[in-house]
Amino acid sequence: MIQFLRVGNILLIIVVLSLIGLSTGNAQPANLSIPILNNGDTVTGQLSGTVTARLYAFNGSAGDTVSIEMTPTDDVIDPFLILFGPRGEVLAQDDDSGEVDTAALIDGFVLPVTGAYFILATDFTYVPIVDDDTQIDTGTYELSIDGITQPAGADALLFFKADLAPGDELTGNITEEEPVFYFVLKGGNTQPVDLTFASEDFDPLLQIFGANGDRIAVNDDDPQSNALDSAVYNLTLPAAEDYLVFATDIDFNDQESFSSGAFTIALRQAG
Known part of the structure; x- marks a missing residue:
């Protein structure tokens, strides 16, 4: 089942920001619509046109051993995964470690803290560099996740944005x-x-x-x-x-x- 980051069912991320004028009193829910993945989910997606990457999120508990796999369902895209932590850490990434040729797999990563995490699902070619006029042919994939434990009060984690x-x-x-x-x-x-x-x-x-x-x-x-x-x-x-x-x-x-x-x-x- 996929939920969305909306008020009433919100993924709230603990982010410590070193910004002038930003205080902890600014923490409020965000009306985002990024898909939230639950343990055991397998979802389908596509990259097409100017959309060369998609972002997913999940709530996890400290000590969870998490596996995330992005498998192409055609021969268009070369999957690439990046896992981001609650404070903007780059925790793990992979290109071709999956069971299927070119599939991306982050396997057995132990979550350091309880909180919210982001998954960037993209093509190896388009990790950061994309020209303004970049157009990608439509490519489809499956994204799966296992090993996460829903933390208590996961819909009310503090988000210092x-x-x-x-x-x-x-x-x-x-x-x-x-x-x-x-x-x-x-x-x-x-x-x-x-x-x-x-x-x-x-x-x-x-x-x-x-x-x-x-x-x-x-x-x-x-x-x-x-x-x-x-x-x-x-x-x-x-x-x-x-x-x-x-x-x-x-x-x-x-x-x-x-x-x-x-x-x-x-x-x-x-x-």
Whole structure:
């Protein structure tokens, strides 16, 4: 059975954010629609067009030994899995360890803490780098998960999120231990917005996830400048739900190449 991250049945994630002006008093539920997986689930999905990755989530307990497998059901995609922790940690990843040729398998990973975890399901080619005009042929897959124990009070885990509204500008730091920051954009607004993510210390990467976990935007280099900063312009968020942003370094899943440091993220009305 799949549930969705909506008020009343919410996956709440413990995220400690080193942001100026962010306090624990800001913790509130988020109206996300990312699919939640339960123990023993096998779900089907597809990557198609500009949707080159999808995000899933699950609640787990400390000490759970978890296995996650992404198996292609055609010959279009080469599955790749990344497991993220409650504080933005990159905990595990895999390309070709599954039973079926090219299947991705994270096998026997022991969860370090009780809380909420994200699974990025994508193609090996499109882990972080996607051009604005990238179009992927429709490819289908099955995603399965085993070994998780539903923690007590799982629908009320604390979520210390950083909300971004037009006019907001926040500063912070990413670290080797916590390379990904989670931000929430409020939807239901037909006015386009510009999201910028800048750093002098690392090469910024933005990933934005919308309805059903679809990655609706990803950017490495600002298309309007020669800088390495990341930006998504004229972004529309029409659905009456929240959108989740991963803000990180381009090498977030490569510990040897990853760079930490300070950043500034800002959301403004387009134009």
